[in-house]
Each structure stands twice: as C-alpha cells, then as structure tokens.
Amino acid sequence: MRPIEALLEIARDEGVTRIFGNPGTTELPLMDALAEAPGLHYVLGLQEASVVAMADGHARASRRTSLVSLHVAAGVANGLIGMLNALRSRTPMVVVAGQQDRRHLVQDPMLSGDLVGLASAAVKRAVEVQHARDLPIVLRRAFALAARPPAGPVLVSVPMDLLAEDAGVAVPARSPVTGPGPADAGEAAALLANADRPVVIAGDGVGRAGAVAELVAVAERLGAAVHHQPMNDGIDFPTGHPLYAGMLAPRNAAVREVLAGHDAALIAGCHAFMPHHYTPGPAVPDGLAVVQVDEDPAEIGRNFAVRHGLTGDLAGTLRALAEHLDGRIPAARERAERLGAAHARARKATEAAARAAYGPAPLDPRAAAHAVAAGLPDGAVVVEEAITAGLLLRAVLRQDLPGSYVHTVGGGLGWGIGAAIGTRMADPDRPVVAVLGDGCAMFGVQGLWSAARYEVPVAFVVMNNGEYRTLKDTLDEGGGPSARHGRYVGMDLGPPAIDWRSAAGAFGIGAVRAGSADELRDAVAGVKDLAAPLLIEAPITGHAADRRAARGAGR
Known part of the structure; x- marks a missing residue:
C-alpha cells in the first residue's frame, strides 16, 4: 500500500x-x-x-x-x-x-x-x-x-x-484501548455525607465524558448547589435544574467568595478553575474539604490541596459515588428544596429585568440575550463566542440536553463561525445558533463562505455594538485615564461601521437586521426551518450608553 x-x-x-x-x-x-x-x-x-x-x-x-x-x-x-x-x-x-x-x-x-x-x-x-x-x-x-x-x-x-512515494507500507490494525475503571469512592462519599454545606463544581470534563446524569444523581443525593466551572465550554449540569446556581466568575477572589460559604466541595472534571483577570490569593479557601474527580491524574491537587483525589472513568466514578450516598443524608431533600426556591427567585428576577429592557434597536444587551434564549427551538445547540453578551446569555439560558451549548475557553477569537458549521455538519438533526460578538466574528468571517458552499443551515447572530466592549469595561474597573475621560484608544469598530448584511452577501449568505427584541426572538425561532445559512444582525447598545445610564442613575 x-x-x-x-x-x-x-x-x-x-x-x-x-x-x-x-x-x-x-x-x-x-x-x-x-x-x-x-x-x-x-x-x-x-x-x-x-x-x-x-x-x-x-x-x-x-x-x-x-x-x-x-x-x-x-x-x-x-x-x-x-x-x-x-x-x-x-x-x-x-x-x-x-x-x-x-x-x-x-x-x-x-x-x-x-x-x-x-x-x-x-x-x-x-x-x-x-x-x-x-x-x-x-x-x-x-x-x-x-x-x-x-x-x-x-x-x-x-x-x-x-x-507520493511508490514504496509499499504496512498499515497496523487499530488497537482499541479501554481506560481505567471507576475509582473507589467510599471514603470520598463519607466525607461529603458528613458535610453540612456541600457544594458541587461541574467541570467540562463531565460533559466530555458524557457523565452529566451521574453528576446530577450525586448532587441530588447531597442536596448541594451546583456551579459550572468558570467560562464552561459545554453543558456539564442541566442549567434548568433547581440545584443549578450558575457559573463561577473567572477570578480567584470570586470563586473563593462562593466556596467560603461551604464546608466541603466536590470538584468534578474541572481544569484548575483557570482565572482570567488576576486577583490575589487562591481560588480555594483554607480549610475547605475537597473531593476532586478527574480522568487526568495530573489534575488532582494541581492548584489546591484535596482530601480525596479520584482518577478513572468519570461516569463510573460519579455513579459509584451516587450509590454510596443513596439514602445516606436525611437533610438532602430539605436542602434541595431550600436551594431550589432561592435559585427560582434569582432566575425570576433576572428574567424580569431582561424582559423589562425589551424595545426597539439598538437593543439593550440583556434584552438581546434573553430574546435569543427565548427563541431557541427545542433541541437547539448554541455555539457562543460573544465576550460580554455571552455572559448575559449564560444567565438566561435554560439548557438541559448535553451538547446544547458550545464555547471555547481557549480565547482565540474567530472560532465561533467555523465551530458552528462543524457542529451542524456532525449533527444535522439539531438546529444550531451561533451567537457572536461583532469583534469575534470579524476574526473568522471567512468561515461564512464555507457555510454557503456546503449549504449548512446555521443562524449566525452577530451582537453588534461596534466596539471591543470587554476592554472598555475592564479599563473602567481600573479607574485610569481612559475611564476618567471616556476616551478608549483602539477599541472602536467604527467609523466606518461594519455593514454586516453586505458582508454576509459577499460570501453568498442571506441576512436580516433585527429591529426589536421581539424580531430577534422570532428570527432565532426560525432556525428550525432554515435550509441555508442566515446571518442575523442584532444591533445592541454599547459602553457609552451604559455610562450615560449610570450617570443618570447617580452612580
């Protein structure tokens, strides 16, 4: 050969x-x-x-x-x-x-x-x-x-x-490899069962291993709040579940503040919390009893000390942990009910604030995020690469089906368009909505041509605020000259403004502009009927509008 x-x-x-x-x-x-x-x-x-x-x-x-x-x-x-x-x-x-x-x-x-x-x-x-x-x-x-x-x-x-050589070569047969079995979870289960205020951190390893159901069983037997790891790349715990408490912010101080309210933590399939902005001190507070479960032995104790480190098949290990915990914690149901009620109140408040912001374009970013979430058809996959709008979207998404949310923690911009195309090619039965920041989309805009060439029916929603919003927000936190004078160097995408409908047309893709939050919701809902790719421009207010609103509110 x-x-x-x-x-x-x-x-x-x-x-x-x-x-x-x-x-x-x-x-x-x-x-x-x-x-x-x-x-x-x-x-x-x-x-x-x-x-x-x-x-x-x-x-x-x-x-x-x-x-x-x-x-x-x-x-x-x-x-x-x-x-x-x-x-x-x-x-x-x-x-x-x-x-x-x-x-x-x-x-x-x-x-x-x-x-x-x-x-x-x-x-x-x-x-x-x-x-x-x-x-x-x-x-x-x-x-x-x-x-x-x-x-x-x-x-x-x-x-x-x-x-191109004409030499003959031999092809070795594929060697199927079975990974290690589940770890012994008995002692780890005992530690978690004795905790009064346990918490669970769902890392992306859970979703990759197809172990979401097993982690749900553990959390329910513990009656514990569950947080996604910072900037999670997928659905590692159902975001509509009563025990779901949201994503941890990507700063050590923010993670530490959440974990400080607990006496034990189960950290499953999580790559060391990966902070974004520096804050002093560790992510895990001193004295917290940690059980860490991962398929990669190098993760155990990598950035923080653990009481029990379990390596092996993630789904099998979590299943074993759930079996050890079954019926062992009488207070679990009461805890779960209390947490579920608190989480429901918080979600209701977030929903109400987003709905109150509905109106004509340019849209309030909260309303735009909510409109996308509200319009998603059953079974839809969200491929998200929108830095600031993406955080707002995470707060209102309620996705329980594994694989429903795709993100990259790598930080290399321009990924979203191509990733959405590959996602739909691999699973053509599920609608795909790519939610993209305008800055992110410009890094990968050539990918629209491939979507048109192969007639991949993806809805590309471009959240267009005409700026690198996250950079301005970060400078504001520092209170330096940019924030004091309202002048931000190299962070505006206009003039000239990017004409997204013309850009889509240049690559052979149809495009629409959402004139209101309701129109955006309806356009996203239409993804289930797409036979070809579509770009949906969602004009949203930017940093300057929020500064004016803050001054008007006396902040």
Whole structure:
C-alpha cells in the first residue's frame, strides 16, 4: 500500500468521514487521492483558522477525533489559533501538515519551515515523519494520543514527496484501548455525607465524558448547589435544574467568595478553575474539604490541596459515588428544596429585568440575550463566542440536553463561525445558533463562505455594538485615564461601521437586521426551518450608553 493510501485507510478506520482543509502544493498528493476515495469528504475553508474551528465543532458534536489538513509553515501558523483553542478545550484532533519536498529542504526552499517547532506550544505533541514506512504507525499514535485524556490536537508533519512515494507500507490494525475503571469512592462519599454545606463544581470534563446524569444523581443525593466551572465550554449540569446556581466568575477572589460559604466541595472534571483577570490569593479557601474527580491524574491537587483525589472513568466514578450516598443524608431533600426556591427567585428576577429592557434597536444587551434564549427551538445547540453578551446569555439560558451549548475557553477569537458549521455538519438533526460578538466574528468571517458552499443551515447572530466592549469595561474597573475621560484608544469598530448584511452577501449568505427584541426572538425561532445559512444582525447598545445610564442613575 502506498503512503497516501495508508493515510486514507487509517483515517477511515479511525472513524473520519470529513477532512477539513485548505490545500496547497504540498497537499497535491492528498487532493489527487481524494478524487477516488469513497467515504471521505473534503471540507474546504478559505483560511486555516476557520478550517481548524470547523474541525473543533465537528469533533465535539460527533464525539470522534477530527482530521485537519494544513499547508506548510504558513498554514500551520494560521491554524495555530484554532489548535490553541482545541488544546485548551481538550478537543481531540489530528492535524496533518504538508512539509516541503525533502530533496531540497537543505536549500531552505520557499514555504518550508520548522513545523514541529512552530506548532509545539499549541498541541499535545508534534512530530515530522521522515520515512514512508513510519507514516502508518505515527498516524495511529497520533489518533490514540489525541483522544487520550486530556484530549487535544496532535500535529503530524508529512513531506509531500513522502506521500507520493511508490514504496509499499504496512498499515497496523487499530488497537482499541479501554481506560481505567471507576475509582473507589467510599471514603470520598463519607466525607461529603458528613458535610453540612456541600457544594458541587461541574467541570467540562463531565460533559466530555458524557457523565452529566451521574453528576446530577450525586448532587441530588447531597442536596448541594451546583456551579459550572468558570467560562464552561459545554453543558456539564442541566442549567434548568433547581440545584443549578450558575457559573463561577473567572477570578480567584470570586470563586473563593462562593466556596467560603461551604464546608466541603466536590470538584468534578474541572481544569484548575483557570482565572482570567488576576486577583490575589487562591481560588480555594483554607480549610475547605475537597473531593476532586478527574480522568487526568495530573489534575488532582494541581492548584489546591484535596482530601480525596479520584482518577478513572468519570461516569463510573460519579455513579459509584451516587450509590454510596443513596439514602445516606436525611437533610438532602430539605436542602434541595431550600436551594431550589432561592435559585427560582434569582432566575425570576433576572428574567424580569431582561424582559423589562425589551424595545426597539439598538437593543439593550440583556434584552438581546434573553430574546435569543427565548427563541431557541427545542433541541437547539448554541455555539457562543460573544465576550460580554455571552455572559448575559449564560444567565438566561435554560439548557438541559448535553451538547446544547458550545464555547471555547481557549480565547482565540474567530472560532465561533467555523465551530458552528462543524457542529451542524456532525449533527444535522439539531438546529444550531451561533451567537457572536461583532469583534469575534470579524476574526473568522471567512468561515461564512464555507457555510454557503456546503449549504449548512446555521443562524449566525452577530451582537453588534461596534466596539471591543470587554476592554472598555475592564479599563473602567481600573479607574485610569481612559475611564476618567471616556476616551478608549483602539477599541472602536467604527467609523466606518461594519455593514454586516453586505458582508454576509459577499460570501453568498442571506441576512436580516433585527429591529426589536421581539424580531430577534422570532428570527432565532426560525432556525428550525432554515435550509441555508442566515446571518442575523442584532444591533445592541454599547459602553457609552451604559455610562450615560449610570450617570443618570447617580452612580
């Protein structure tokens, strides 16, 4: 079997159905072979960041490792932002990057570069294949490593002449691997059962492991409030559940303030809280008894001391924990009822404030977020990349179905458009609504072309405030010259203002502008009937409007 044939055979055997890429000369052997490769579909993107984002969304929705093809050093450089997102969000992905022809690499030819060195900081591992006979085993290793906890991208650099060789290579069979079983949860259950004020932190490892139902069972037996980890990437606990208490803010001081009210904590599948803005001190207060459960042994005690650290199959371990707790805590029901009533009051107040803000465009951001949430059809998936509006959206979303919310904690902007396309491709039966900040969308706008080319029926909702709002808000907290004088350098996206309907039309996508919160809600509701992609512009008020409102209120 020729090397290129081995690559395609391994891809099929690993469950790959789509190869996401943007080709160049080093990919010509691959592109030529794909002309007669049944079962493998090439998904073209106009820029590598969009390509990797599509593969990210596809891997999460399909729960299979995705395959990406990038072109030489420049393509890898463009794709780095997507690989960094995938690494931080722990998305399994194999990236095959075409290297220049080995026969003249010594001459430093155009397009060549150190692909392994370039990618190493953004992937789990990077390797360059030097011999055709090694390609199959390196690819098998790459797929295995990409899926092994903690999952993430693996890059394989393949010189173009190697793929075109006529040498025969052997393809090793796939080796199914069974992970470790559930950990012994008896002692951890005893600690939690004896707590008077337990709390549960649902990390993204819970959603990735398909262990949401098991965590719900643990929380209900404890009668404990449940918080999502800061900036959670998915649904790790049903947000409509009475015990759900919202997301922890991404600052150590904020996390510590919440945890200080408890005497024991179960932290499940959570990557060390990952703060955003610095605040002094640790996230976990001294004296808190912590039970930490994770599939990755390196997470246990990584940033804080634990009383019991459990590693192994996450769903099985949580199931065992729930069994040990069953009927053991007489006060659990009373706790749950008290917490449920308090959470219901808080949600009602949030809903009332958002509804009171409904009106014509430009929309109050709270009203815009609520309108999106209110319009979502049953079973819809929200792919969210909206920095400030996204926080408001999280407060009003009530999603119980796993996979209903997709975000990246990686921070590389431009991910949302591509991720939404990949999500819908992988799961065509669920409507997909991408909620995007205008600044975020501009980083990945080329992805709209792929949505149009492949007729992917996604609703792209652009929350347009014409600025980098989060930067202005952060400067305001510091009280420096920008905040005092109301002048913010390099943070406005106008003039000229971005014409989103024209931008969508340039890529072959229809667009509408929401003139009110009600119109936005109705436009989002229509995603269930889409046969093609649609961009929905939601003009929202910005930072200056809030400053005026604050002055008017005497704050």
